[in-house]
Amino acid sequence: MRLKITILLLAATGLIVAAGPANAAAQPSAEDCGAVRLTSDLPAPPAGKIARRAVSIGANCRIVRGPVEFVTAPAVNAFDATATYHTSSEMYDCCRILMTALYTDSTVSTSGGMVTDSSTTMSTHHNREPWNAGWSVTATSTSGGCRAECAAATYAGHAEFSYRGIFDPTGTYYANVHDTSVVLNGDGSATCTEAVQLRHSFIGWNWQHTCA
Helix, strand or coil: CCCCEEEEECCCCCCCCCCCCCCCCCCCCCCEEEEEEEEEEEECCCCCEEEEEEEEECHHHCEEECCCEEEECCCHHHCCCCCCEEEEEEEECCCCCEEEEEEEEEEEEEECCEEEEEEEEEEEEECEECCCEEEEEEEEEEEECCCCCECEEEEEEEEEEEEEECCECCCCCCEEEEEEEEEEECCCCEEEEEEEEEEEEECCCEEEEEEC
């Protein structure tokens, strides 16, 4: 199994953030860790399992990478039960509130080592605050696939999120961007590449991503 992690941590800015409601976008932390980009490749796991990894922002804005785990897949009603492969890219704050997320569900049919038919769908999640504020989806897109038989079909999903609420009434400070790529091979195997770009990040934020 080959796992590639690429991390780009840009300069911290030292913003002081006041504590607020549990579903707020930022943390009660005195240290803004600046812009962060995280990417990870995960293999498709064995049947009945999901490949999962968590990456968190620790003390002094240090990136803490957890191990790749193969764990029992959730009940089928947690995913599109008709799909062959599933991915999730979820960004949590330090209070375990899911701020933004991108999910994909892909299907593939193969014959003679070739992809004969494939498709993918995409969905998102964004946390809202009770006063009609919080995170919002600003853009989504999907692309890829094969027009005819091919050795591998690649699908890309993209979602952009902005935040306007108690921690930033202007809506210009926070932004999360999720990207997911799924490669469906003619031999029945698959790989998933996921990335998240954070305009600003804080100690305790946690990215969890899976391929199933």
